[in-house]
Amino acid sequence: MDTDTTTATPTGGPVDAGTYDVLRRRLGDRAAELARRAEALNARRTEEFGSTELRLTGTEQIRTEQASVPRDLVAVGGRLLFGFERGPGATGTAEVSDVLALYGPELDAPVAGGPPADEDFVREFTALHRYYRDARLLRLRRVDGKLLAVFRTGESADGIRVLRWALAADGSPGAFLDARGDRDHVFPPSHDFTWTVAGRESHVAGRHPHIAVGGDGDGSRAVLFVDTLGGTLTVKTENDTDTPHGIYEEPVTEPLQSLADAEVEHATIGPLVLLRVRPYNEESWRHLVFNSLLGTVLRLDGIGPACHRLPEDQGIIFPGGYYLTTGTAKTFDIAEPLSAPLFEGAVRSPNGEDVLYVFRSPDDGRSLLLPYNLIRQEVATPLQGRGHALLDDGTLVLLRTTPTADEPARVHQVQRWHTPYVSDTHAASRPASDGPLARVGNADLVRGISDCLALAHGATETTPTAAVYARLVADCVRATDRYHWLTDPELGTLADPLAELRATAEQVLTEFETVRELTRQAADALAEATENITALVRRSRGEVPRTAAEWVDRLTELRRAHGHVTTLAEMRYADTERVAELSADTAADIEAVARRAVSFLSRDDAFAGYHEDIA
Structure with missing residues (x-):
């Protein structure tokens, strides 16, 4: 060749x-x-513009007058509003100071006067605890210029009552509004894209039918083909119904199911195709990520509860991990994963380099913070806590999650982090320069x-x-x-x-097509040589030559095939390891056939045929 x-x-x-x-x-x-x-x-x-390093600057404590269970922490006007729940042994009517306490940024002592407690608020607070004996603070939030205090009124997470204040221009609490803040207590969409259902119009019939997904969302110009038949969830990149195999396979619970029994949804995010599949008779959805650049499939069930795009089409992020278009996938070994996490929001640093993604568990209020850096394309340190407060200078005060966090105590652990998430006003207060970097x-x-x-x-x-x-x-x-x-x-x-x-x-790119063709040619030549040698070896083992001439012919054929295999190693982009392995196996087969030939030629009648020809 x-x-x-x-x-x-x-x-x-x-x-x-x-x-x-x-x-x-x-x-x-x-x-x-x-x-x-x-x-x-x-x-x-x-x-020029300062470091954006995320680093821990200290571990501190918040002290409360009575033993309590910490619930949340929020920044208001440069100060920290701490929300907590009275311990189970508390008696008497709940006071505002039993639930809320206002601290300075250094957390040294409660601010005189405490949290905003005008007459309207005290009246609503008292009525709340009078009519709902089990009322307890669930969390604190800042939403659209308002401060919300969310109380759970029963065992169900849906039973809530939300008190709200207006926030002043500096972020400090203003006038109390009312107890109808449930209309404000909503979260952004858990996914910033829409799942498209693959209906019957996407079914492709054949010997091994499948469902076409991707493309324009209606199955046209599809990029993936999915089925859950034959006991296997299969993903293909070729519209080939003659074979059941694809680039990705995993078993399903129910082997006997039709193409229409499975539920399949998909979404396209740049070069990524996200798959959401629920095979027949299964309760949980399976989530897969297909990378069209690399032609690979990876199962990531973490994208199910929540998933958002990373900036600049760099990939996706979800509670506990992220996936980049380069194929890099990272999941964090979190000691206590969030239960049914919700996407709470994202905070962008003024420099545009960092984004803080916040996920929250609605049941117990625990939060997960994932600080993503666009330049390094990574989440450096996932942070877990009961709540967090972000001050104007970028200081992040994190209410820590500890094994004893749900037990009443008077001392509560917090961490203080230096972050790049400063406020716009704080960033604008920095002295400006007129150099080339500042101009851009x-x-x-x-x-x-x-x-x-x-x-x-x-x-x-x-x-x-x-x-x-x-x-x-x-x-x-x-x-x-x-x-x-x-x-x-x-x-x-x-x-x-x-x-x-x-x-x-x-x-x-131009040369890659040539290399791919040469690689295919080398693979075809190796496959052909393997098939030829396999046939010769099978024949030499199953058919015993009856004459010396037949033994010589058999050895000659094997040696010729062995010589051809050796030349394959000289082809560009050939699988040299497989060639060497096949060459060694063929040499061993030749040696075995040669020993059998010597044994035959040592017999007295080995050359009887030659004697007859000469006679």
Whole structure:
């Protein structure tokens, strides 16, 4: 076989198939240079605008006059409103001070005068505890310029009563409004996308039928094909009903079910296709993520309760983990996972580099905070607590979750964290400069640096596929068009390595098709040689030659096949390990046949045929 197959570059010149390896190395060099310049610019940006590091600055305590169970913590006007529940041994009518306490930012002692308690509030508070003997504070919230105090009035989580105040411009509580805050006590959608139900119009008939999903949402131009037949949940990328197998398979509980028995829903988020499947006779939904760039499927049931897109189409985030379009998946080993978590909201830092995703359990009020960094594309430290308060200077006060948190106590543990989530007014109070970084702005620099680093990492760390290279080219074009300052010499001229990365990626994409064809040819040749040798070995073991000439022919055929296998290792992109393994097995088979031939030739009548021919 001719291994010097050539192809053409985008400029039309011939390129040897081995050029793919050279182009891959060149792509890595261009990516490394782009990453180096982007990281250098990011270091300058951090020095100019300040660090965004999330770090623990201390562990402190909140003290209450009576033993109580902590419930929540919220920042109001630069101070901290602490909500708690009276201990089970408390007697007498509940007072406001038995449920709420206002502290200064240092948490040293309650502020004189306590929480806002005008006559209207005291009246509603007293009536609440008079008519609902089991009333207890569930949580505190700031929503749309209002402060909410949510009380549970019974055993059910649906039985609530919400007192509310108006918040002043500085965030401090103003006038008490009423006890009808349940209309404000709502949460954002748990998913920022819509699940599309795959109906019967998406069913594809055949020997092994399946359901077409993806594409335009109606099954047209589908990218995935799903079924739960034959005892297996199967995901395919080819519309092939002749085979039951796909790129992903896992068992189902009920093997006997029809195509229409399973419930299938899907959503497309950039290059990701999310699947929501409930096979017949099963209570729980299964959640899968298909990456169209890599052609891989991963089961992530954590996206079921809540799931949101990450900024800049970097992937998705859900309670307890995240998944990036690069294929990176991270789930955190959380000691006490949230029960039926809800998405409470997201807090963006003014620099645009960090986003804090907040999830909350409606049953016990525990919260999970996931601080995501766009440049590093990671959640550094998941934080768990009973509640948290975010001050204007970015200080995060976290009410800790401990094994004894549900037991009444007078001392309650809190953590103080330094975060980048400062208020807009606090960020605006920082002195401004007139340098090249200030002219562009921190937020735009963050997005540009994040995109450049993502391109650099994607070029070298992602499994190479045609879709990956095509996306790399498109993203290079998009970054060039979006960020005008990439050509600025004062900012490192990131446009130069970016343009080289794009040009090299285009060449690699062209060459990748050639390599894929050569790989297929090498695999076909190896499969053909394996089939031929298997047939020869089976024949040599099942059919005993009757003459010396037949033994010689049999050995000659095996040696010829062995020699052909050895030459396959010289083909480009051949599976050399499999070739070596097949060559060793064939050599062992030749040796076994040779021993049997020697045993036959040692017999007195071994050459009887030759004697007859001579006579």
